[in-house]
Amino acid sequence: MWSEEFVENTHYPTSGAYSYQGHGQNFDYEAHTGDPRQDLEYERQYQPQSYIVPEVIKSFIVYFHKVITEQNLYEIQNSYENGFNKLTDRFFKTSPWPDVENIAPIVNHDHLFTILYKELYFRHIYARVSSGPTLDQRFESYYNYCNLFNYILNAEGPVQLELPNQWLWDIIDEFIYQFQSFSIYRSKVQKKTDDELDILKKNPKIWNVHSVLNVLHSLVEKSSINRQLEVYTRGGDPQSVAGEFGQHSLYKMLGYFSLIGLLRLHCLLGDYYQGLKVLENIDFNKKNMYSRVPACQITTFYYVGFSYMMMRRYQDAIRSFSNILLYIQRTKQMFQNRTSLYDQISKMNEKMYTLLAICLVLHPMRIDESVHSQLREKFADKMLRMQKGERDEFQQCFSFCCPKFLSPVPPNYDSASIATYSKEPFALQLRVFLDEVNQQLLLPTIRSYLKLYTTLDLHKLANFMDTDEDELQTYLMCFKHKMKNVVWTKGTSGLTGEFQSASEVDFYIEKDMIHIADTKVARRYGDFFIRQIHKLDEIVKGLKVTAS
Amino acid sequence: MAEAMRATVGALLKGIDRYNPENLGTLERYVEMQLRENTYDLEANLAVLKLYQFNPTHFQSNVAAQILAKALTNLPHTDFTLCKCLINSEKHDVSPILDVMKVADLLEMCHFRELWARLNENPNLTMGVIGFEDSVRKFVCHVVSATYQTIPFVTLMELLGNVSESQVKQWITKYGWSIQPDGCVFITNQEENIKTKNITEKITFDSVAGIMAAAR
Numbered sequence: 001m002w003s004e005e006f007v008e009n010t011h012y013p014t015s016g017a018y019s020y021q022g023h024g025q026n027f028d029y030e031a032h033t034g035d036p037r038q039d040l041e042y043e044r045q046y047q048p049q050s051y052i053v054p055e056v057i058k059s060f061i062v063y064f065h066k067v068i069t070e071q072n073l074y075e076i077q078n079s080y081e082n083g084f085n086k087l088t089d090r091f092f093k094t095s096p097w098p099d100v101e102n103i104a105p106i107v108n109h110d111h112l113f114t115i116l117y118k119e120l121y122f123r124h125i126y127a128r129v130s131s132g133p134t135l136d137q138r139f140e141s142y143y144n145y146c147n148l149f150n151y152i153l154n155a156e157g158p159v160q161l162e163l164p165n166q167w168l169w170d171i172i173d174e175f176i177y178q179f180q181s182f183s184i185y186r187s188k189v190q191k192k193t194d195d196e197l198d199i200l201k202k203n204p205k206i207w208n209v210h211s212v213l214n215v216l217h218s219l220v221e222k223s224s225i226n227r228q229l230e231v232y233t234r235g236g237d238p239q240s241v242a243g244e245f246g247q248h249s250l251y252k253m254l255g256y257f258s259l260i261g262l263l264r265l266h267c268l269l270g271d272y273y274q275g276l277k278v279l280e281n282i283d284f285n286k287k288n289m290y291s292r293v294p295a296c297q298i299t300t301f302y303y304v305g306f307s308y309m310m311m312r313r314y315q316d317a318i319r320s321f322s323n324i325l326l327y328i329q330r331t332k333q334m335f336q337n338r339t340s341l342y343d344q345i346s347k348m349n350e351k352m353y354t355l356l357a358i359c360l361v362l363h364p365m366r367i368d369e370s371v372h373s374q375l376r377e378k379f380a381d382k383m384l385r386m387q388k389g390e391r392d393e394f395q396q397c398f399s400f401c402c403p404k405f406l407s408p409v410p411p412n413y414d415s416a417s418i419a420t421y422s423k424e425p426f427a428l429q430l431r432v433f434l435d436e437v438n439q440q441l442l443l444p445t446i447r448s449y450l451k452l453y454t455t456l457d458l459h460k461l462a463n464f465m466d467t468d469e470d471e472l473q474t475y476l477m478c479f480k481h482k483m484k485n486v487v488w489t490k491g492t493s494g495l496t497g498e499f500q501s502a503s504e505v506d507f508y509i510e511k512d513m514i515h516i517a518d519t520k521v522a523r524r525y526g527d528f529f530i531r532q533i534h535k536l537d538e539i540v541k542g543l544k545v546t547a548s
Numbered sequence: 549m550a551e552a553m554r555a556t557v558g559a560l561l562k563g564i565d566r567y568n569p570e571n572l573g574t575l576e577r578y579v580e581m582q583l584r585e586n587t588y589d590l591e592a593n594l595a596v597l598k599l600y601q602f603n604p605t606h607f608q609s610n611v612a613a614q615i616l617a618k619a620l621t622n623l624p625h626t627d628f629t630l631c632k633c634l635i636n637s638e639k640h641d642v643s644p645i646l647d648v649m650k651v652a653d654l655l656e657m658c659h660f661r662e663l664w665a666r667l668n669e670n671p672n673l674t675m676g677v678i679g680f681e682d683s684v685r686k687f688v689c690h691v692v693s694a695t696y697q698t699i700p701f702v703t704l705m706e707l708l709g710n711v712s713e714s715q716v717k718q719w720i721t722k723y724g725w726s727i728q729p730d731g732c733v734f735i736t737n738q739e740e741n742i743k744t745k746n747i748t749e750k751i752t753f754d755s756v757a758g759i760m761a762a763a764r
Contacts (some may be wrong), residue, residue, distance in 0.1 A: 115620040209602065210567060217564045269601065270633040273594055310633065312626045366747065408602050428637040432629060440657045455743075470661075473703075475693075477658035480694045481624060499624070501694070508738035515742070522748040526756075533759055 012514050053102050060087055061117075065107040067209050068116070077164040081338070084120060094130050097121050112161070115151065118144045126181065127340075135196055138182055145175050149215050153222055156495040158248045165253055169293045172257040175215070176264055182207040183406040187422035189413055197413050209408040212265065216258040222246070223255025229281035231490055260296055261302050268406045270429055272307035278496045279304070283492045294331060295341065298324060298348050304494060305355060306403065310429070312436065313364030315502055316488045316494070322367045325349065329370065353379060354401040358394070361386040363483065364438060364447070364504045369524055387444045394437050398430060405429050443479050450505050456514045478508065550587040553578055557592045566595050569603050576611050583614055586679040590627050593618060597634040604636070610675075613644040617675035620652055621683035623692055628652050647673055660688055664709040681709065689723050697739070698732040 053061075060083055067075040088097075100118050106114045122141035125133050133141065148171070152159055186200060186207075205211065228238035245251040259278050266275035279300075301324035309318035328349050335342045357379040360367070366376075371419040375383075385393040405425035409548065442465075449464055450456065462472040483506075486497040507516045556576055558656045560571050575596045582588055600607045612635055619627035632640075634651075639645050651673055654663040663684070667673055674680035688707050692699060705716050720727065726734050 213567060221563070261587055271594070271598060272633065273590075273630050274598075306576045311629060356727045409604060424637065426636075429633060431637050431640070432632050435632075436629070436652075439653065474658050474660075477691045477695050478656075481656070481658055481691050484624065484694055486625065508697050508742050509695055509699075510738070511732070515697075515739070517742045517744045519747065522746070524749040526749055526751045530756070530759060537762070 031155055051098060051102050053098050053106065054091070057087060057091065057098065058106055060084075061103055061106050065110060065113050070108075070547070071160075071162055073162055073164060077166070080164060080167050085338075085340075088124060088128070092124065092128070094128055096125050096129055112151065115144060115148050119148060119171060119174075122178075123170070126174075126178060133181075135199060138185070139180070139203065140204050141178060143180075145215075146211075147179075149218070152254070153218050154252070158245045158251060162249055165293050166295075167255045168250070169257050169296045172216075172219075172254065172261045173295070173299070176212070176261050176268075179207050179209075179212045179265075180268060180404055183209075183408075184404065184422065187407060187411055189411050189421065200410065201343055204410060209269075211237070213262075216262050216265065219251075219254045219258040223251040223258075225252065225255030225259065226281050228252065228255075229283075229492075233281065233283045254487065257296060260300050260303075263307075264299060266402075267303045267307060268403055269408055270405060270425065272310050273495070275303060275307050281494070284494075293337070295344070298328065298345060302352060303403070305352065308494075309355060309359055310433065311486075312482070313485050313497070314359045314486065315365065315485050316497070317499065318356065318361045318363065318365060318367060321352050321359065322371045325352055325356065325371050325374075326368055329374070335505045354382075354397050356384050357384065358397055358401075361444070362437075363485070365502055366504070366519065366521055369527055389441045389444065389449075391434065391437065391441075395430065395434065398433050399426075402426070402429060403523060414474060439478070440482050442475055443482060445480055446475060447505050448518050450507055450514070451456040451518060453514075454516055454518075457517065458512045458514060473509070476507075476514070549584045550581055553581060554587075554589055554592075561595050563592065567599070567602060569599055569606065572596070572599050572603075572606055574588075574671065575599070576608070579611055579614055579618070581724070582618055583675075583677050588618060588622060590619070590622065590630070594630060594634065597631055601636075607636075609639065609645060613648050614651070614675045614677065616645065616648040617677045617680065620648070620655060621677060621680060622654060623683070623687040628656075642706050644675065648675060655684065655687065660684075660690055660707045660709070667709075685709065685711075685719060689719060693723060693725075693735055696735045697737070698728065698734050701727065701731050701733055704733055711735065 037467070060079070064076075064079045064083065067079060097120070099173045100114050100121065103117055104110075104114050107117075122133070122137065122144065125137060126141075152161075189197070192200070219448075222245050224241060224243045227241045228246055231241050232238045239247055242252065246255065259282065262278040263275045266272070266278065284304075301320050305317045305320035305324070308314070308320060328345060332342075332345065332349075335345055353375060356367075356371070356375060360375070361383055366372075382393060382397060386397070407421070407425050407429070411421045446461075449461060458469050458472060462469045465472060465475070467475075480501070483503045484499050484501045487500040487502070488494060488497040505515050505516065509515075557575065560566070560574065565571070575592055578589070578592055579596060582593075596611065596615060600612065616628060616631055616635075619631045635645065640649055647670075651663065651666070654660075667681070685708050692704065692707065701716065704720075705711065705713070708716060708719060712718070717727075720733055723735075725736075728734050
């Protein structure tokens, strides 16, 4: 689950087929609240009758347990991606899966399996249950992650466990998502009851930013993933430096995904430098063995691109976005039958097109033809408004496509400024972005004049711009400064690069004259014909099959 | 001294320890040292701002403003933006951070004449950063060398903050520019780098060989 928001609060009638046992920890704040909806919830949860797990669920659990114990990777993946989701759609569309207390006896109280089950159980509550997780569910889920990571990290030797890469990615991704969700929940102080605030105040360690960072750093350390990547980039064998733990797929992949997790976490906190720094050893220009989980690829490029945009490295941002958008365009069909993944990818796709639109307004340049035509189709209006300097449009686009920024610390629950507290992290990043936009606001106008000429008198352009020549030269210097960006050229570190100006229109001043260099692009036909050839090929093949 | 410190601090910032608030004192002293000795360490300074973000009660406006001013000395790099993204926006509107923000705006928009006027009025705007003015001049030279083929001597002098004629000449020598007989400064032959590009599609045989083989 890597989408940024909860599933919408649609209220389906809850099936009355079974009721719920109380959760492990009963906090005393869960008394009657006077709020009818909450009280109903309360009663539903604490009905004393016991719950009988339906046969079909039972046999699924037994099978799932069996294939995990036997380490049958193919069947684990099948149960994880198909079995669980199918049963969810049939029985638990908007209600939780059975409590672990009911599942444990079925699997002989297998410690590891119950942890993994709970991971899925809580993830499903976050994604599907319309009332969302309660405070104690958030806490319990946190403890469950602690148990899982302790099991993996504190073992004497490597844990003999393998899980599908997709699942491992989902674990890291969900861990950060739940941290994000908790931080947002925590920051909305006004909506909390006194009891809830009391619980929050008494438990500052739960979903604490240090714990989250600690887990991710520990996984990175344990797997020696950075050394592995270094050796891999140099063409060596990563296994030779992987160490006892890192040789195992479980540790290696968790290590790799933790790097991406750190990228995301740093971005959510507005620390773009650290975000790119943790990826220092990953070579994105080389097909890598770690990149087979599409959701991970997309997340990586989204945050990398976003960081570049905020660092005013537009060319690198544009390159990141157009690469991944092209990748999505080509692979999207593969996910069509996996609805939730497909929805998430579509949403990211929209966000990244918006980001690309912003970057191209600020730094016009040529991009891949097929991405460009999509962009023209969907974002022409928005781009036009931004080019005209409409700040509102910039703001709207940014709000739509930015990550859900977080505050790493709990609010001061008693302070007076809490009203704006939950919005501060977003407000800060928006402000930084708009400050930059403001500084550049005149540039599109200048560019549009320059485009019309090959040489232009300073005096004449000053007239057009309704200003004097000194002021105009200031604008022109600003134009040059803003269009000269650091661009990555070589090596694995995304932070390094050299200054280049590759934007469409360039110029220099000689005495009183501006000399302009434009970029003229002839239409490209190659891609079009290649696609048509492939299409024809498929049709012919299809005809042959029907004919025979 | 700063070099030795750079190594010590570098070790301090490895791994999870960079979030240890106990390091804050050392790091703040290191900022002070950078100010005095005209050295610069972005990573250490970002770590300070990060610790402020994680421990808001430790926040010190003065140190944050100094870090921001230091970041400006590294223009045209965008260090300033990176630092800004870590400082609570309420603080942006209060001196001394507000003052640095204004300086940054002028620099980013290349309003050099106005900037020098402000700095003359209020020398405290540099937040005590030694060598701040010269780093601005370095940035001016960067922008000028990108923008001009020739620039009038007087204009250059103004942009550099009305320094003496001999100082302007020093900057000219430093960047390998030359003074022409007409009194203009020749920067570089921009014609060679900045010219209209015509991009036409080039299809190599290799790139279509596969298709041609398949479609036989």
